[in-house]
Amino acid sequence: MPKSPKQQSKSERGKLAAAGTATLAEIARQAGVSAPTVSKVLNGRAHVAPATRNKVEELLRDHGYRRKRGVARPRPSGLLELVFHELISLWATEIIRGAENVARQEGLTLVLSESAGREEMGLSWVDGVLTRDPAGVILIMSNLTAEQSSLLVSRDVPFVVMDPAGSPADDVPSIGTTNWQGGYTATRHLLDLGHRRIGVIGGPAGVLCSRARIDGYRAALETGGVMSDSELIRHGTFQHDAGYHIGKELLSVADRPTALFTGNDIQAMGVYQAARELGLRIPEDLSVVGFDDLPISAWMGPPLTTVRQPLVDMAEAAVRLVLELGRGEQPGMRRLELATSLVVRDSTAPPPVSR
Amino acid sequence: MPKSPKQQSKSERGKLAAAGTATLAEIARQAGVSAPTVSKVLNGRAHVAPATRNKVEELLRDHGYRRKRGVARPRPSGLLELVFHELISLWATEIIRGAENVARQEGLTLVLSESAGREEMGLSWVDGVLTRDPAGVILIMSNLTAEQSSLLVSRDVPFVVMDPAGSPADDVPSIGTTNWQGGYTATRHLLDLGHRRIGVIGGPAGVLCSRARIDGYRAALETGGVMSDSELIRHGTFQHDAGYHIGKELLSVADRPTALFTGNDIQAMGVYQAARELGLRIPEDLSVVGFDDLPISAWMGPPLTTVRQPLVDMAEAAVRLVLELGRGEQPGMRRLELATSLVVRDSTAPPPVSR
Secondary structure, X not given: OOOOHHHHHHHHHHHHHHHHHXXXXXHHHHHOOOHHHHXXXXXXXXXXOHHHHHHHHHHHHHOOOOOOOOOOOOOOXXXXXXXXXXXXXXXXXXXXXXXXXXXXXXXXXXXEEEOOOOOEOOHHHHHHHHHHOOOEEEEEOOEOOHHHHHHHHHOOOOEEEEOOOOOOOOOOOEEEEOHHHHHHHHHHHHHHOOOOOEEEEEOOOOXXXXXXXXXXXXXXXXXXXOOOOHXXXXXXXXXXXXXXXXXHHHHHOOOOOOEEEOOOHHHHHHHHHHHHHOOOOOOOOOEEEEEEOOHHHHHOOOOOEEEEOOHHHHHXXXXXXXXXHHOOOOOOOOEEEEOOEEEOOOOOOOOOOOO | OOOOHHHHHHHHHHHHHHHHHHHHHHHHHHHOOOHHHHHHHHOOXXXXXXXXXXXXXXXXXXXXXXXXXXXXXXXXXXXXXXXXXXXXXXXHHHHHHHHXXXXXXXXXXXXXXXXXXXXXXXXXXXXXXXXXXXXXXXXXOOEOOXXXXXXXXXXXXXXXXXXXXXXXXXXXXXXXXXXHHHHHHHHHHHHHOOOOOEEEXXXXXXXXXXXXXXXXXXXXXXXXXXXXXXXXXXXXXXXXXXXXXXXXXXXXXXXXXXXXXXXXXXXXXXXXXXXXXXXXXXXXXXXXXXXXXXXXXXXXXXXXXXXXXOHHHHHHHHHHHHHHHHXXXXXXXXXXXXXXXXXXXXXXOOOOOOO
């Protein structure tokens, strides 16, 4: 009989903890420092010279040292950290809401930080985290360097990446959504309505979630027997401006698309504005499908058909996962994709019969 | 020569600190506990029985005890707390953005909590604050009880109320906006366009900021020689639903208004939906003015004319004020109202000539 994940994880945990404990004095010797200094570094305390600390960190990493798992360490701070790529988006509001739902139940308080447009956080940020010693860290569209990641691991600060912008290392726990499926379903819906000229506005070209959606779009076109036209595939930021400017471009060509699938609901608002200025009615002249299903998508004129990404549920799942990891449990699923679903409202209809 | 505020405050500070120091042993005696126990309570440490703590707190309050001011106490936590009435609003996003701007400069990390629809926070929340020992607390649309307020004062945790929902006590530092002026200017703009039947949708009747805006609306009507009609003055939540339902009511009466001034931009989105469903065009058949100037107001169809409330600036000012208080400074202005301004976009026009 194969071992259950729980049995497996228990033995793994024991091994790792043992390996760590055995080499502590050895690490002190190799680093040329006292054992208490190694202990200070390990426990994230201050008053260790940066050079010394780096050396000790490196040795701790090399020896695969980590605090004994399965022994829940009290977290006196009661803090839960959310790290955003960009704090100001409406998207962030939904994630904060989901995280707050679980934090309230668990008696934890939310801490926010922002990587301010940089995809990888500065080391000073990690220093701050180690000082605050939170119950867990949720990284939203933000990646850690291998060094930062191993610093958190060595101090037993659990973390989960939400909706990874890049490709997280295989051992990083993550929560995402079925982006490819979302792109496929949105495009399938437009094909079923009779559209053949379907444009797409993605997020920045390097962002994986956006790429997956566009791949889903292509797959739907191909299986629907429609040739994809690279002229109709564009990339931009996830902002209103991108929807407006790219929308205006796409809608100004001679053989303009009769439908647009946008990277998110905010871009869709930009497309609405472009359509208004060009005198195109939604959905009579142009169908629009968004992505996210933010509350405002239901309030747009007309209410937006969009791919629901369950951001609140995703944030709740991410917090639950990080707390499980923090309790030393080994959850069965460390990499989850929550399902998208199509929410059909009034911005999609059959294409105009003639131009 | 009258004393400057700085001189005045300095002598006050000295007196208070002296009063506090003198009675510390006395408080221990009166409470029937040891001096270290009083010290624990004063410093917000754990391991004091609730009954004991309450008794000591009460005595500390009665004796006007507070930590010596003017001596900046190090705040190892480096935290800045934002307390929201309701975390999930788009409004909150702007405030978080402003607070984050200053927090980043000052090397502070944001902590969020939510009073979850209750206007007064539970005592357990204060316990959490005292444990976290933040550099300051910003309360947004949330009031403190006298007890909570004096607990924070006695532990020297500075706080500022932002856009007070009720009437904060005179000694509570606060940052607001010129709500009355905003209501006046919005209504004046509609009168200048030729509107005479102008409806208003406020926030909940008890909320002071909303009341001030409606008073400004009334003042503009009266000085413009237009009788105000109580039928056209309604109250609701600050949500989309309220704008939609109340908007539909107001626009369905025989002598319907030609213009609506809403409690915020989100309500205005609800009015847009009501108008669409009733076949009324904005601005041809109906002019709409919002309040707040959230980013989405510029993206609505048509872009919304609205009263700009400088939420980002207000949050920045609130954080700067709380940090000044935390450094033991006595800022000249402890109660500030930042100016509103009218942002004219495409949702307002002269009223239709005939129905």
